Amino acid sequence: MITRLLLLIKSSPGVEWSATNIIGVFGIGLLYDLVIASYFMVPVVLHLWWTNEKMYDRKWKWFTTAIFFIVISILLFTSLVPVDFNKDLRRAVIIYFIIRLLLYSFLAARNPAKRAKWRKSVLLADYFLITYILLFIAISEWFFWDEFSTRFNFIAVDYLVYTNEVLGNIWESYHIVWIVIVVLIVTSVLTVISRVRVTRSPEQRPVFINRTLTAITLLLIPVAGYLLTSSSTRKFSSNEYVNELAGNGLFEFGTAFRNNELDFYKFYQTMPDSAAFKILRAQLESPNSVYTSDDLFNIERQISYREPEKKMNVVLISVESLSADFMKSFGNKENITPILDSLAGEGLFFTNLYASGTRTVRGLEALALSITPTPGQSTVKRPGNENMFSLGSVFRSKGYESEYIYGGYGYFDNMNYFFSNNGYKVVDREAILPKDIHYANIWGVADEDLFTLAISEFDNSYKSRKLFFAQVMTVSNHRPFTYPEGRIDISPSRQERSGAVKYTDYAIGKFLKDASHKPWFSNTIFLIVADHCAGSAGSAELPVTGYHIPLIVYSPGNIQPARINRLTAQIDIAPTILGLLKFNYKSKFFGQDILSLPEGRERAFISTYQGLGYLKNNKLIIQSPVRKIQEWQPDFVTGKAVKTAPTDSLVNQAISFYQCASWLINHKKYSK
Numbered sequence: 001m002i003t004r005l006l007l008l009i010k011s012s013p014g015v016e017w018s019a020t021n022i023i024g025v026f027g028i029g030l031l032y033d034l035v036i037a038s039y040f041m042v043p044v045v046l047h048l049w050w051t052n053e054k055m056y057d058r059k060w061k062w063f064t065t066a067i068f069f070i071v072i073s074i075l076l077f078t079s080l081v082p083v084d085f086n087k088d089l090r091r092a093v094i095i096y097f098i099i100r101l102l103l104y105s106f107l108a109a110r111n112p113a114k115r116a117k118w119r120k121s122v123l124l125a126d127y128f129l130i131t132y133i134l135l136f137i138a139i140s141e142w143f144f145w146d147e148f149s150t151r152f153n154f155i156a157v158d159y160l161v162y163t164n165e166v167l168g169n170i171w172e173s174y175h176i177v178w179i180v181i182v183v184l185i186v187t188s189v190l191t192v193i194s195r196v197r198v199t200r201s202p203e204q205r206p207v208f209i210n211r212t213l214t215a216i217t218l219l220l221i222p223v224a225g226y227l228l229t230s231s232s233t234r235k236f237s238s239n240e241y242v243n244e245l246a247g248n249g250l251f252e253f254g255t256a257f258r259n260n261e262l263d264f265y266k267f268y269q270t271m272p273d274s275a276a277f278k279i280l281r282a283q284l285e286s287p288n289s290v291y292t293s294d295d296l297f298n299i300e301r302q303i304s305y306r307e308p309e310k311k312m313n314v315v316l317i318s319v320e321s322l323s324a325d326f327m328k329s330f331g332n333k334e335n336i337t338p339i340l341d342s343l344a345g346e347g348l349f350f351t352n353l354y355a356s357g358t359r360t361v362r363g364l365e366a367l368a369l370s371i372t373p374t375p376g377q378s379t380v381k382r383p384g385n386e387n388m389f390s391l392g393s394v395f396r397s398k399g400y401e402s403e404y405i406y407g408g409y410g411y412f413d414n415m416n417y418f419f420s421n422n423g424y425k426v427v428d429r430e431a432i433l434p435k436d437i438h439y440a441n442i443w444g445v446a447d448e449d450l451f452t453l454a455i456s457e458f459d460n461s462y463k464s465r466k467l468f469f470a471q472v473m474t475v476s477n478h479r480p481f482t483y484p485e486g487r488i489d490i491s492p493s494r495q496e497r498s499g500a501v502k503y504t505d506y507a508i509g510k511f512l513k514d515a516s517h518k519p520w521f522s523n524t525i526f527l528i529v530a531d532h533c534a535g536s537a538g539s540a541e542l543p544v545t546g547y548h549i550p551l552i553v554y555s556p557g558n559i560q561p562a563r564i565n566r567l568t569a570q571i572d573i574a575p576t577i578l579g580l581l582k583f584n585y586k587s588k589f590f591g592q593d594i595l596s597l598p599e600g601r602e603r604a605f606i607s608t609y610q611g612l613g614y615l616k617n618n619k620l621i622i623q624s625p626v627r628k629i630q631e632w633q634p635d636f637v638t639g640k641a642v643k644t645a646p647t648d649s650l651v652n653q654a655i656s657f658y659q660c661a662s663w664l665i666n667h668k669k670y671s672k
Contacts, residue, residue: 003138004029007145008245014149016239024236025245032234032248035225039250040130042222047126048201049215096129120199124191127198132187139179141249147626150244152253153262231255262376262610264662267625271655273297273663279656288596292586297669299660303575303593305582312558313458313524314395314469314577318363319504320477322530324353324548326501336490336502339509340528340552346561347526347554350594353568354547354604354615355532360473361413362607363531363570367471368392368422370574370589371670372661373607375625379665380418389588391574392423393672395469398583401461403427403470405454408444415473423672424471427457439484444475446484447507455514462520473531477504497534512554525555525580529573542613542622543639547606553580567602567615568594588670590661605657614654619647621654629654 008015008025015021144156191198206214234246256262264270277296289301324330328341329349356366361378365371368390369379379385392402403425410416410428420426429444432453439446445453454472461468476483481500482492488506490499508528515521530549551573553559559580568576571591578585579593594602603616614621620632620641629651632641664670 001026001029001033003141003249004245006142010142010145011149011241011245014239014241015245016237016242021237021239021242025242028234028236028246029248031229032246032251035222035229036248036250038218038222038225040134041218044123044126044130045215045218047123049211123198123201124195127194128187128191131190132183135183135186136179137250139183144249149241150252150266151247152249153256156249156253156256262625264375264659267627268375268612268623268658269627269629269655270659271652273659276656276659276663279652280660283601283653283656284590284592286592286597286601288593289587297663299588299590299664301587302584303578303587304584305579307582309583310581311467311523312555312581313461313467313520314527314581315454315458315524316367316469316471316527316529316573316577317508318367318471318473318529318531319508320360320474320531321534322477322501322504322549323533323535324351324530324550325545326534327550330548330550334498336498337505339505339512340550343512343528343552343554344550346556347552347559348562348564350551350553350564350568352565353529353549353551354544354570354606355530355549356570356605357607358532358546360531364413364415364418364471364473366570366591367529367531367573368419368424369670370571370591371665372571372590372605372657373612374658374662374665375607375612376609381414384668385418386421387671388422389670389672390422390424391577392419392469392471394423394574394578394583394585394587396423397585399467401425401464401466401468403457403468405450405457405470405472406444407447407450407453407473407475427453439482441480441482443478447474447476447504448484448487448510450474451507451511451514455511455518458515458520459518462518474504474507476507477501477534522557525553525558525577527573527577528552528554529570542606542608542611542620543641544606544615544620544634544636545639547604548636564594566594566597567604569604571605588664590657603653612654612658614650614657616650616653619644619650621646621650623654623658 004025141152144150144152229251231247231252235243236246237243270276274296277299281291281296281299284299284301286301288305289303292298292300292302326332327337327344328335329344329351356362356373357378359378361380362373365373365378365380369388370391371379376382379388392404395402402423404410404415404419404427406415406426406428408429410419410426416426416428429440432445432449436452437445437449439449444450450472454470457470458468477497477500479495481495481497483500483503485492488499488502490496490502492499492503512526515524515526529551533546533549535546549570551568569591571589572594573591575587575589575591575593576595578587579596592601603614606613606615606620610625612623614623615634618633620634622630622632624630629646631644631646631650633644634641661670
């Protein structure tokens with residue numbers, strides 16, 4: 001209530017003052033606050049429900065009891081909190097539970113006469129921690145509101161969950177030490193004042209059945225709150241300040257975490273949708289395409305080629321974290337990609353290609369959907385991402401078998417759901433028998449085993465007289481950088497990135513050698529590309545060198561070797577593949593066939609969760625939240641950038657691409 005009141009005063013110039021709005025702000029706000037309070041009540045209720053005196057009477061029983069509760073606590077925590085959550089915070093919570101349970105259990109067993117005292121101490125510790133967290137969040141909300149004029153949203157999720165850079169920026173921007181000290185002092189005072197009320201409960205000894213009935217009744221409150229309230233409940237007014245004030249920061253944080261989206265229209269500079277689509281349609285025009293509708297908001301085009309269609313298999317290998325600068329072709333001196341460097345001279349070698357983002361899901365999104373990245377989480381992990389227009393669906397419309405083949409478990413990053421609902425058959429680690437796995441780590445099987453699985457799938461398609469398209473995602477070039485012994489001259493025990501890169505290079509070479517003996521090899525196009533770079537840090541907000549990736553198109557006897565130096569976006573790969581096959585098809589892709597695109601039309605898209613980059617004419621337009629737009633002239637060697645005056649035409653193009661992508665996804669119009 002205090003936070004809401006202070007934010008209301010702070011935002012008074014923008015608030016529409018009326019009795020209805022004020023009642024709504026505090027009335028609906030109270031509802032959200034009670035729901036969040038019920039969530040924080042859960043650990044205390046569980047503590048009072050499960051703990052009793054008899055658990056510690058027998059020798060060593062305290063230890064087994066403590067271990068049991070530790071295991072249960074860790075399982076509950078790890079199952080409820082997503083794997084992407086900040087690892088340090090996950091570790092801190094688990095360590096707290098372990099120390100808390102072991103220490104209390106030991107003291108309770110050794111000093112039966114003082115059990116009530118120890119129980120009071122544990123409850124006070126929990127009370128102190130919860131109070132500290134709530135106070136710190138309240139102060140954080142003040143600073144967040146000061147910058148964004150909203151409750152917590154996906155930006156806050158980004159701050160806490162994903163990026164160390166943002167946390168570093170917070171540390172440099174605010175007096176964190178003093179804030180922590182003040183919060184500690186206030187928390188200590190509140191704990192002392194409340195200690196009598198907090199510690200009264202251990203003095204009461206209700207029987208287990210009574211504790212159970214009370215606990216279940218109390219636990220039904222957060223369940224009801226979760227099921228009956230949503231973020232839309234607060235949107236009762238036409239004044240957005242009022243709607244935001246009626247919300248609760250923690251509730252909105254949880255909603256943003258589940259929805260994985262940052263509203264482009266709310267946080268980025270926009271233009272009228274009609275103007276944006278007019279610019280986009282002009283940018284998507286090409287000599288071999290014709291719009292199928294005069295509807296301004298419809299970007300479907302008929303793509304046609306004069307040459308006959310080529311009925312060839314396609315294997316798209318998406319290599320984990322393969323930065324361009326790993327290759328000798330781009331100046332690397334370690335000789336860790338001998339196979340790829342050799343293949344670069346035997347096929348089409350794209351030297352000026354840029355990844356859409358910094359995580360695998362962004363690469364998968366770009367390769368499968370050929371759409372510009374949108375702010376927040378990748379479409380791969382968002383709800384409502386079914387039946388989208390995809391590369392897999394185009395191949396299926398041509399009678400191909402479309403597959404996504406992955407060496408790990410496809411539930412990770414929502415891959416199974418996304419691909420299986422967008423034109424692909426998913427084949428993952430579960431399809432490999434244990435006896436056929438040479439090596440595996442937390443991410444999945446070794447790349448050589450992945451490629452063995454892929455060849456088996458291709459053989460089955462060939463036996464069924466089916467053409468196939470497969471997107472194969474490797475995993476070995478990922479920490480902990482381990483792989484089978486005896487494959488390369490770098491020992492896996494060193495757990496170094498260079499070894500993982502060279503092993504993946506070896507596995508690709510082995511795969512192509514094994515495939516060359518197959519009857520389908522001569523009628524297959526192989527593409528090798530990265531999902532993203534190994535790192536994207538730099539002095540610039542979006543360093544172009546952190547997005548530079550290689551692409552090799554290899555098909556002996558079908559594709560003549562050449563170097564393609566034109567600026568290429570990762571989203572251009574899908575239509576370029578279809579262009580190589582001379583497919584006639586209807587397209588909604590934002591990417592274009594780079595081999596048929598007129599000179600001067602090249603552009604690329606690079607992004608983080610918040611920063612949206614548009615690269616064209618050696619200029620980089622960056623759109624950021626709070627409707628911020630900047631233009632930079634990047635150095636493609638060092639990654640540094642010099643700020644320049646914005647070019648209106650480039651700014652408008654950048655806005656139109658990202659705005660229209662958001663519009664089409666939000667309105668379910670990017671569908672097959």
